Amino acid sequence: MTLWILNGNVWDEASGGLLNKHVRVEAGQIAEIIDGANTPDTGSAEVIDAAGKLLSAGLIDMHVHLRDPGFEYKEDIATGTRSAAKGGFTTIACMPNTRPSTDTPETVKYILDKNANEGVVRVLPYAAITKNQLGRELTDFAALKEAGAIGFTDDGVGVQSAQMMKDAMTLAQSMDMPVIAHCEDNTLVEGLFFSEGEFARKNGLKGIPNESEAIHVGRDALLAETTGVHYHVCHVSTEQSVRLIRLAKSIGVRITAEVCPHHLVLSDEDIPGLDTNWKMNPPLRTPRDVQAVIEALEDGTIDMIVTDHAPHSAEEKAREIQLAPFGIVGFETAFPLLYTKFVLTGKWTLGFLLQRMTSDPARVFRLPTGRLEQGAPADLTLIDLNSERAVDPSTFASKSNNTPFGGWKLQGWPVTTIVNGAVVYSESAN
Numbered sequence: 150m151t152l153w154i155l156n157g158n159v160w161d162e163a164s165g166g167l168l169n170k171h172v173r174v175e176a177g178q179i180a181e182i183i184d185g186a187n188t189p190d191t192g193s194a195e196v197i198d199a200a201g202k203l204l205s206a207g208l209i210d211m212h213v214h215l216r217d218p219g220f221e222y223k224e225d226i227a228t229g230t231r232s233a234a235k236g237g238f239t240t241i242a243c244m245p246n247t248r249p250s251t252d253t254p255e256t257v258k259y260i261l262d263k264n265a266n267e268g269v270v271r272v273l274p275y276a277a278i279t280k281n282q283l284g285r286e287l288t289d290f291a292a293l294k295e296a297g298a299i300g301f302t303d304d305g306v307g308v309q310s311a312q313m314m315k316d317a318m319t320l321a322q323s324m325d326m327p328v329i330a331h332c333e334d335n336t337l338v339e340g341l342f343f344s345e346g347e348f349a350r351k352n353g354l355k356g357i358p359n360e361s362e363a364i365h366v367g368r369d370a371l372l373a374e375t376t377g378v379h380y381h382v383c384h385v386s387t388e389q390s391v392r393l394i395r396l397a398k399s400i401g402v403r404i405t406a407e408v409c410p411h412h413l414v415l416s417d418e419d420i421p422g423l424d425t426n427w428k429m430n431p432p433l434r435t436p437r438d439v440q441a442v443i444e445a446l447e448d449g450t451i452d453m454i455v456t457d458h459a460p461h462s463a464e465e466k467a468r469e470i471q472l473a474p475f476g477i478v479g480f481e482t483a484f485p486l487l488y489t490k491f492v493l494t495g496k497w498t499l500g501f502l503l504q505r506m507t508s509d510p511a512r513v514f515r516l517p518t519g520r521l522e523q524g525a526p527a528d529l530t531l532i533d534l535n536s537e538r539a540v541d542p543s544t545f546a547s548k549s550n551n552t553p554f555g556g557w558k559l560q561g562w563p564v565t566t567i568v569n570g571a572v573v574y575s576e577s578a579n
């Protein structure tokens with residue numbers, strides 16, 4: 150079965166602009182990319198007219214919460230992967246804080262099987278570092294790897310014991326697997342929910358101190374240096390963390406890092422009030438921290454952008470601020486948000502944004518996707534860079550709509566998403 154995508158605008162790094170291209174897809178692979186000046190004989194092939202649209206390798210998101218198994222009222226694999234596809238993502242990596250936690254081969258297999266039956270994008274499961282993510286006992290890394298887990302993390306909570314983390318890294322290193330860390334020292338954050346800064350001060354709240362994150366980054370960077378493991382820092386949000394990652398990278402530690410759109414775009418001073426859609430973990434930090442993570446992403450200290458898509462039900466988010474869960478959804482706003490705030494304003498090239506959402510995560514996690522080239526899997530995203538509309542959370546494909554970006558006027562909306570040569574999302578079909 151042949152698919153032709155005609156007249157797509159493809160980013161060309163050499164010229165720093167867009168080139169018109171036709172792409173032929175065969176058996177789930179990119180078979181050919183030819184200059185748009187040619188007129189291919191499409192014969193009886195399926196044809197997608199991409200004229201006027203950006204054609205990119207499918208976006209990759211290495212940090213998401215699909216809530217399945219156990220919290221299907223927030224999201225499940227069917228809705229979570231449709232939400233991802235609508236946001237232009239073709240590969241997503243899901244966190245293990247499910248119920249049961251993804252700490253056995255059976256749960257890893259459940260996720261992979263359910264995605265094969267009901268999902269629409271590639272789902273890469275992470276497995277827990279410790280049983281039930283309680284920090285007490287390591288999971289069976291070998292069996293989890295065998296079942297299909299791509300790395301180990303207790304995301305949702307930090308691994309509090311340095312010895313436990315060292316043991317995890319030593320074991321992961323011996324089987325060539327990465328350790329991915331949610332960096333948070335519990336003794337510094339107990340009962341707190343907004344960061345230490347202007348907003349907390351104005352509202353008379355004790356804030357989460359920045360060191361709660363950086364203390365783990367520093368500890369783990371030292372352990373990564375000793376063990377030689379590939380260590381990846383989740384959702385970096387502070388200047389101190391950036392400084393430590395930069396230092397560790399400079400001395401050859403195998404450390405990589407990610408940042409979320411909301412930490413690039415919002416600071417604590419943007420929080421409008423005690424609104425639970427602005428409660429996430431890590432919290433929004435000071436404008437100085439925002440500037441630091443932007444610079445770190447620009448200079449490569451931070452390798453990639455992830456959404457930390459964290460759906461919660463309307464009922465949960467309607468609780469009072471102390472009791473509402475942390476987290477916001479992210480798939481369906483990520484690209485237009487960053488395109489509008491950084492590319493349209495001239496701060497980044499389009500190529501830079503795409504790189505941090507496609508080829509960089511693919512490089513760090515050694516994925517076969519994330520490249521728009523002959524022979525690569527046909528995971529592709531078409532984006533209308535000219536379309537502008539307000540974010541309407543009621544239209545999300547996700548089961549949840551907990552976002553602080555409702556009503557924001559954004560430009561650059563994904564219109565078609567293709568995974569393995571098959572259309573999994575099309576704006577015109579919705």
Ligand SMILES: [Zn+2]
Pocket residue numbers: 304305306331383384430431
């Ligand atoms: Zn986390």
